[in-house]
Amino acid sequence: MSGTPMAFSDRASHRAWLAAQSALPAGFRVGVACFDFTPAEAPKPARMTLTLIALDKPSPDFAAVFTRNAFPGAPVTVGRARLGEPGLAAIIINNKISNVCAPGGVGAAERICTETARLLGCRRTDVLPSSTGVIGWGLPVEAMIASLPAAVGALAAGSVMPAAEGIVTTDLYPKVRRAAVGAGSIVGIAKGAGMIEPNMATMLVYLLTDVAVPKADLQEMLSGAVEPTFNSISVDSDTSTSDTVVLVSSGKVPCGDPEAFRAALLKVCGELAEDVVRNGEGVRHVIRVSVSHAADFASARALGKAVVNAPLFKCAVAGNDPNVGRLVQAIGKHAGSLPSPADLSGLRIRMGGVEIFAAGAFRLDPSKESALVAHLKAAELYASAPAKDGVFSAPVDFPAHGRCVEIEIDLGREGGASAVVFGADLTHEYVSENADYRS
Amino acid sequence: MSGTPMAFSDRASHRAWLAAQSALPAGFRVGVACFDFTPAEAPKPARMTLTLIALDKPSPDFAAVFTRNAFPGAPVTVGRARLGEPGLAAIIINNKISNVCAPGGVGAAERICTETARLLGCRRTDVLPSSTGVIGWGLPVEAMIASLPAAVGALAAGSVMPAAEGIVTTDLYPKVRRAAVGAGSIVGIAKGAGMIEPNMATMLVYLLTDVAVPKADLQEMLSGAVEPTFNSISVDSDTSTSDTVVLVSSGKVPCGDPEAFRAALLKVCGELAEDVVRNGEGVRHVIRVSVSHAADFASARALGKAVVNAPLFKCAVAGNDPNVGRLVQAIGKHAGSLPSPADLSGLRIRMGGVEIFAAGAFRLDPSKESALVAHLKAAELYASAPAKDGVFSAPVDFPAHGRCVEIEIDLGREGGASAVVFGADLTHEYVSENADYRS
Numbered sequence: 001m002s003g004t005p006m007a008f009s010d011r012a013s014h015r016a017w018l019a020a021q022s023a024l025p026a027g028f029r030v031g032v033a034c035f036d037f038t039p040a041e042a043p044k045p046a047r048m049t050l051t052l053i054a055l056d057k058p059s060p061d062f063a064a065v066f067t068r069n070a071f072p073g074a075p076v077t078v079g080r081a082r083l084g085e086p087g088l089a090a091i092i093i094n095n096k097i098s099n100v101c102a103p104g105g106v107g108a109a110e111r112i113c114t115e116t117a118r119l120l121g122c123r124r125t126d127v128l129p130s131s132t133g134v135i136g137w138g139l140p141v142e143a144m145i146a147s148l149p150a151a152v153g154a155l156a157a158g159s160v161m162p163a164a165e166g167i168v169t170t171d172l173y174p175k176v177r178r179a180a181v182g183a184g185s186i187v188g189i190a191k192g193a194g195m196i197e198p199n200m201a202t203m204l205v206y207l208l209t210d211v212a213v214p215k216a217d218l219q220e221m222l223s224g225a226v227e228p229t230f231n232s233i234s235v236d237s238d239t240s241t242s243d244t245v246v247l248v249s250s251g252k253v254p255c256g257d258p259e260a261f262r263a264a265l266l267k268v269c270g271e272l273a274e275d276v277v278r279n280g281e282g283v284r285h286v287i288r289v290s291v292s293h294a295a296d297f298a299s300a301r302a303l304g305k306a307v308v309n310a311p312l313f314k315c316a317v318a319g320n321d322p323n324v325g326r327l328v329q330a331i332g333k334h335a336g337s338l339p340s341p342a343d344l345s346g347l348r349i350r351m352g353g354v355e356i357f358a359a360g361a362f363r364l365d366p367s368k369e370s371a372l373v374a375h376l377k378a379a380e381l382y383a384s385a386p387a388k389d390g391v392f393s394a395p396v397d398f399p400a401h402g403r404c405v406e407i408e409i410d411l412g413r414e415g416g417a418s419a420v421v422f423g424a425d426l427t428h429e430y431v432s433e434n435a436d437y438r439s
Numbered sequence: 440m441s442g443t444p445m446a447f448s449d450r451a452s453h454r455a456w457l458a459a460q461s462a463l464p465a466g467f468r469v470g471v472a473c474f475d476f477t478p479a480e481a482p483k484p485a486r487m488t489l490t491l492i493a494l495d496k497p498s499p500d501f502a503a504v505f506t507r508n509a510f511p512g513a514p515v516t517v518g519r520a521r522l523g524e525p526g527l528a529a530i531i532i533n534n535k536i537s538n539v540c541a542p543g544g545v546g547a548a549e550r551i552c553t554e555t556a557r558l559l560g561c562r563r564t565d566v567l568p569s570s571t572g573v574i575g576w577g578l579p580v581e582a583m584i585a586s587l588p589a590a591v592g593a594l595a596a597g598s599v600m601p602a603a604e605g606i607v608t609t610d611l612y613p614k615v616r617r618a619a620v621g622a623g624s625i626v627g628i629a630k631g632a633g634m635i636e637p638n639m640a641t642m643l644v645y646l647l648t649d650v651a652v653p654k655a656d657l658q659e660m661l662s663g664a665v666e667p668t669f670n671s672i673s674v675d676s677d678t679s680t681s682d683t684v685v686l687v688s689s690g691k692v693p694c695g696d697p698e699a700f701r702a703a704l705l706k707v708c709g710e711l712a713e714d715v716v717r718n719g720e721g722v723r724h725v726i727r728v729s730v731s732h733a734a735d736f737a738s739a740r741a742l743g744k745a746v747v748n749a750p751l752f753k754c755a756v757a758g759n760d761p762n763v764g765r766l767v768q769a770i771g772k773h774a775g776s777l778p779s780p781a782d783l784s785g786l787r788i789r790m791g792g793v794e795i796f797a798a799g800a801f802r803l804d805p806s807k808e809s810a811l812v813a814h815l816k817a818a819e820l821y822a823s824a825p826a827k828d829g830v831f832s833a834p835v836d837f838p839a840h841g842r843c844v845e846i847e848i849d850l851g852r853e854g855g856a857s858a859v860v861f862g863a864d865l866t867h868e869y870v871s872e873n874a875d876y877r878s
Contacts, residue, residue, distance in 0.1 A: 042805060102800060103800040134762070136763055237749075237750060241764075310676075326677070328574060329680050333677065384829065386829025390829075435754045
């Protein structure tokens with residue numbers, strides 16, 4: 001993962017940069033529509049956005065990966081079945097309600113697909129549904145169907161931005177990344193923010209390309225690309241029931257170099273994955289953990305995840321407190337829970353480039369403490385400012401910089417494998433977001 | 440685990456109840472001393488408390504269990520070795536610095552033991568050291584040695600309360616539990632609060648008894664007692680590097696009924712374990728998860744832990760928000776990560792006695808929503824009140840009631856095993872405590 005480091009001084013400059021990334025590949029259109037409704041389970045007015053991504057004609061070349069949560073949403077169940085269909089013509093996405101374990105959820109998703117297909121003139125099975133939002137509630141199907149013509153009417157080529165903005169929920173800003181491949185391109189959009197420790201994909205990611213790559217190759221390349229990217233991030237260690245990454249090609253541009261396509265796909269996935277963390281719920285510090293000289297990629301990544309998922313260490317980072325004891329606690333908890341004991345005798349740890357642990361003991365002194373505090377402060381995205389009512393919220397809706405809290409864990413094994421994991425701190429802003437989010 | 444439900448209206452009544460639990464078994468004395476010092480690694484004045492538990496004479500009958508963290512503190516390393524010694528005469532405990540992975544940590548712990556033994560007239564190897572506090576820093580050995588005579592001079596029979604108060608750090612109140620066994624008793628004290636998901640023991644627990652039980656039986660009974668008690672709780676999913684549970688008998692009272700002793704030990708451990716959660720850092724709701732009809736105890740407990748360790752569900756509980764979708768997400772994440780898929784077709788979930796999930800789907804309506812909100816509010820220990828500076832802290836230092844957020848997960852397997860897990864919500868008070876704790 002190597003997200004392009006970026007710094008923006010204000011919302012306008014960030015949005016301008018996003019707009020410059022947003023040119024739709026040939027063969028795609030997007031359209032969005034909003035409506036108000038009242039959920040049946042907890043009556044209180046809400047607003048839903050429908051986002052429609054349509055191809056000019058059904059494409060045989062598409063791929064997807066989905067959550068490994070044992071209670072996948074109905075759209076995931078339907079989406080898995082769609083992988084066996086001969087073509088994909090459209091993706092219909094809603095926010096507010098995720099359609100997970102709601103009675104009749106699959107039927108509701110298929111009705112939305114049927115109506116979408118009728119309006120677009122394609123088959124129901126050419127339409128892939130996606131939903132994100134509250135788990136357990138049922139979709140307002142009739143209200144969605146009533147709003148579908150507006151989404152179809154809004155379909156336009158040119159920019160993916162309406163879709164990037166339409167799919168968000170608690171995200172502070174839309175996420176768009178692109179890469180050129182010969183005469184074509186890949187453009188990706190993501191919705192993230194919370195319940196983010198993907199175990200197959202992140203919440204909702206749509207990767208659109210005009211480069212012609214056969215279906216089997218798309219699936220193989222996508223599955224390979226998600227492992228070091230979306231499957232290597234964690235905002236809060238929760239794994240959504242809706243995680244979905246879809247890659248679809250309109251086939252308009254011949255693919256001269258499959259390896260260039262693979263590299264471009266990996267780049268877009270890596271950048272979007274880091275974007276999802278940097279815009280995670282309540283995130284004030286992005287933490288990058290590089291694990292090296294490990295037995296294999298999987299164990300290196302698992303150790304990195306253990307660090308970014310340790311609540312006390314996450315709190316220390318939030319407070320710009322270099323409490324590196326909590327970092328070693330997290331490594332030790334993980335190593336101590338493995339079936340066979342790990343050899344940690346060669347462990348070396350650096351934070352912000354400063355060696356803090358070697359040869360079985362900490363290497364600390366007051367000057368290192370000062371350097372670590374400075375490193376943490378430099379990586380802070382914004383300072384926490386309490387509101388009078390005790391509800392904390394982010395004062396900025398753009399990424400102020402691309403810096404991370406840098407942690408290097410060298411396991412000292414000769415040769416060996418490495419992994420990079422992105423995570424985040426645990427903040428008042430996260431608690432405020434999630435103790436009151438649904439109410 | 441079946442902690443005695445209790446409700447206290449104020450600090451004084453709680454302290455009076457604790458005092459009534461605190462009669463030391465025959466053959467024990469406790470003494471405490473405090474001193475100020477400046478840590479070498481981050482110079483800033485601090486106060487340390489030394490707590491000494493002494494037997495009238497070395498006892499051959501003692502047992503202990505320790506953390507499974509791969510970076511155990513030096514006192515844990517020394518303590519493991521002590522299990523092979525012929526007798527135990529004293530336990531010397533300090534707070535503030537945990538002596539974990541500090542250069543020369545084992546030597547420092549042994550020096551404290553040597554000086555303690557010299558003052559008590561026993562052997563160095565008769566003394567067990569324990570430390571809790573910041574990980575990574577070195578003990579202020581000379582200052583501790585200078586303060587030891589005061590702790591020895593304070594030794595007194597009668598009450599364990601000075602030790603229960605001496606060992607705490609961020610705990611809001613001391614924790615004491617007792618059980619009678621024939622003419623004798625078991626009295627236990629615990630220090631908990633943060634970094635609590637014991638994987639062998641909780642942070643520091645000392646169980647003192649005058650009932651004569653042989654060493655081998657003590658160890659077997661203790662190992663059995665910690666599994667459904669200390670090893671079935673989680674405040675924040677972090678596993679301390681210092682977790683220690685020690686059980687020592689002065690042998691003054693003959694044991695007429697070993698099974699009665701075992702039951703009393705289980706009771707004291709269960710009550711202390713629940714106390715540790717109820718007084719966990721920032722805890723405003725205790726969550727009790729009962730998992731039934733599972734394949735075995737271990738898988739039942741692992742599922743319960745997955746629920747109480749899911750940050751988004753913990754935040755929802757903090758906000759009195761019955762966001763049961765996040766509960767099912769947590770179950771599904773855990774089940775989806777198992778090597779072989781779990782059969783969840785018979786899953787039924789109740790919260791506060793209300794059925795919320797059955798036959799693969801949620802069973803929700805507005806009246807259930809209201810009932811769940813009322814259940815959550817009734818289980819709240821205190822309302823969160825923001826301070827002007829944004830730092831949240833608990834307004835009470837006693838347990839206002841013994842109620843829990845009750846979650847029942849029935850896996851529907853015929854026969855089957857069960858487990859009860861205690862956990863807690865994720866609150867602003869936890870973040871405030873841990874984003875600034877060390878600074």
